[in-house]
Amino acid sequence: MLRAFLKYGLWFLLGSLILCSFSALQKGIVGIPFHLKGFFVPLLFGGLCGLLLNFWREKWRKSSTSLLESEQRYRSLYENAPVMLHSIDPHGRLLTVSNFWLETLGYSPQEVLGRKLTDFMTESSRQLAKQTIFPMFFRTGSVKYIPYQLVKKNGEIVEVLLSAIAERSADGHIERSLAVAIDVTEHRQAEQEVKKLAYYDTLTGLPNRTLFQDRLGQALAHARRNNSKVEVLFLDLDRFKGINDTLGHAIGDEFLKIIAQRLKECMRRGDTVARLGGDEFVIVLSSYSGDQDGATFAERVLETLAQPVKLAGGELCSTASIGISIYPIDGQDIDTLLRNADIAMYAAKERGRNNYQFFSDEMNTRVVEKLGLETSLRRALDRGELFLFYQPQIDIQSGRIIGVESLLRWRHPQEGLIPPEKFIPIAEETGLILSIGEWALRTACKQAREWQIAGHTPIRMAVNLSARQFKQANVIDMVDRVLEETGLDPKWLELELTESLIMDNTVETIMALTDIKVRGIHLAIDDFGTGYSSLAYLKNFPIDRIKIAQEFVHGLPGDGDSEAIVEAIIAMGKSLKLNVLAEGVENLEQLEFLTQRHCHEVQGFYFSRPCTAPEIGELFTLGMSKAGFCLYQDRPGQSLH
Ligand code: C2E
């Protein structure tokens, strides 16, 4: 304050002095006598002039320093700020670029100055700039957050958000554009990663269900506008579960990746292949990717998948079942098309796998029927519609009934008697087999115990156990509980398992079988010969009995193949010290053939059809009072119910 006062005072004095001396000098020259009063005006005027002079001097000094400072700041910003700054002329040529701009893109100033900004853009950004952004900029004088892709000297792409304002001349023309670009590459990558997680399957990199639905939606919209068709293929690998279970999930995953790659290679631009989960894939063939024919395409896919897959552990082969639904005839919307393709895929499985099927209305009727059965099966147990039949098993040597097999029956209130082949697969699929199976085991064990209590010689009670039941975690507890509740000695119980179930050879299976065995429960392999051909497991597992599948017995005698198979099974059973029972014996010739080959036991219509518990009781009384099965031979194939 004092400084300013002194400074302005000095300038006042200086101004007064100059003007006074000038006035004195002027008066001296012209000879006017010197008078003090005459100096008052120049003193005041000179002082004021001095002050004014100082004021202008200060102003000039300030403006020139601030210009200098602003220029320095500007330069420093261009040199040091970690931002991509540039300016371009109205022709889009770069006038200035910040150091960070150069560093980010990897160029030297000589390589960029004077060149067009669009030269450093990807093709799509160049189009965007030329067609949309530049015209908009010249119209409005500014643009904000425009997503551009710039290309580094090494070819990498930098994603930026660019904002620019125009610098205009006095007459309002745009002289240049000042711009700042923010590098958002990492952000975009993270965004894409999130998008990838949301829309792509992490294992195979294929689109997932969400993206698939989106693409199918687009294809349908296009087809609606153009009156064209869209085909949806539902593909499920055959027996992939076996690969996963036996070779482990790591190999299973590798396998899926290779399959996904092969499917991708079958695709044309505009088609979509997606993974729905597990070993299920879906494909959309739309007319805008060319004239598509689902059948030809499915054949190509099946052919490609049939090539062996090389993996660390060796070579694997897989086939697939494909179902095809077509818009508009099989459905108008995503859900219906997908569901119908799925139904068709199941039909392909039923027809022996490794083929494709187009959806048909009949398939739908079958599914609806199945659904109906499923609903009534859920109530069947509570409503007492399920019951058991028992079929005797005869020892060939003694002719005595040494066991019975319990066979499940369902009397549907409207449909009548439904065969187990029709409802057991549904029960397995839905998991109802767990409660139904437990009920069947309890009823059978209770019945066996009742016959014992009634004084009949104890016999074996064979109960069929489905794979799903056997795989449940607490199957042994369930069997223990039933045996305890019914009071049946485990040695009178036999569990019938299928070959394929035993064959999966997992630790769990071996442990469960051993658990059953140590309790004294018998184990039989049902329908032997129809499953896997590997016989190695027979000596590893604690099995008591093999039941020759009836399809071989039916060919006896006369059919060379059946004869050879039956003979081989009996011989093998003998050397492995296993009991052999022949199922489905319907006539004397079959019995004689089996007797001559020393088969141990038989079961079939020749002796008795499956019958009710009281009928079996009746048979016991008759059969046990006279030795030998001649008794039953008198009534071949006769139904006892
Ligand atoms: P399976 O265990 O092989 O049962 C033998 C089937 O052969 C029975 O059919 C029986 O009626 C039939 N059969 C017996 N003797 C002859 C014969 O001389 N000629 C002919 N043509 N057939 C004969 P069913 O009762 O229809 O049972 C079919 C299948 O359903 C059974 O095959 C078994 O796999 C399954 N099943 C039956 N009851 C149960 C059960 O309680 N639980 C489970 N999980 N499956 C069951």
Ligand code: MG
């Ligand atoms: Mg059986």
Ligand code: MG
């Ligand atoms: Mg059988």
